[in-house]
Amino acid sequence: MDGLESLLKEVRECRHCDKNLPLGPRPVIQVSPRAKILIVGQAPGTKVHDTGIPWNDPSGDRLREWMGIEKDVFYNPEKIAIMPMGFCYPGRLDKGGDAPPRPECAPLWHDKLLGVLPDLTVTLLVGQYAQKYYLSKKKKKTLTETVKAWDEYQPDYFVTPHPSWRSAIWLKKNQWFEDVVLPVLRNRVQELL
Numbered sequence: 001m002d003g004l005e006s007l008l009k010e011v012r013e014c015r016h017c018d019k020n021l022p023l024g025p026r027p028v029i030q031v032s033p034r035a036k037i038l039i040v041g042q043a044p045g046t047k048v049h050d051t052g053i054p055w056n057d058p059s060g061d062r063l064r065e066w067m068g069i070e071k072d073v074f075y076n077p078e079k080i081a082i083m084p085m086g087f088c089y090p091g092r093l094d095k096g097g098d099a100p101p102r103p104e105c106a107p108l109w110h111d112k113l114l115g116v117l118p119d120l121t122v123t124l125l126v127g128q129y130a131q132k133y134y135l136s137k138k139k140k141k142t143l144t145e146t147v148k149a150w151d152e153y154q155p156d157y158f159v160t161p162h163p164s165w166r167s168a169i170w171l172k173k174n175q176w177f178e179d180v181v182l183p184v185l186r187n188r189v190q191e192l193l
Contacts, residue, residue, distance in 0.1 A: 026052060028052055037122055037123075043088065045089065068189060085106045086105040124157075124185075128143045128146075135157070147159050147181070161177070
């Protein structure tokens with residue numbers, strides 16, 4: 001546990017890309033060596049940055065619904081670890097929406113953190129940035145194709161779109177995700193809890 005606490009202190013004090021963060025650094029992470037489920041998302045939005053609580057926004061509500069769990073389970077680090085691709089709010093794009101996660105963050109911290117999380121059984125790769133990083137060449141051409149091939153990544157990974165409001169159109173066009181993938185995801189989560 002000392003190794004994890006020391007590492008978390010380093011992460012929380014990270015200022016590696018400070019000059020590129022419009023709201024300044026505020027790394028948001030939730031981990032415990034006993035967690036069996038890891039969620040790798042994109043990067044905190046402004047509400048998460050303000051509160052320091054991961055997935056503390058409508059996207060988090062939808063993700064919890066997809067997983068079939070309540071907030072008390074989701075925010076229990078003994079059960080669920082949360083490690084975004086970028087730990088700090090990256091700012092906004094000129095054309096709207098949040099900027100991509102900072103590219104330095106995952107290579108700097110992910111392997112170190114995974115090394116102190118021995119009980120992880122499954123990782124949810126939420127959105128294209130997590131899928132690109134973790135699946136590498138196994139990722140399909142598009143997010144839709146990757147999510148359609150979800151069973152190819154089992155038992156180590158579940159792939160999902162990002163649960164933001166922007167995914168509402170995607171969900172309407174891809175009803176199979178709710179009909180086929182989500183029941184399997186919910187069952188797997190319940191098995192591990």
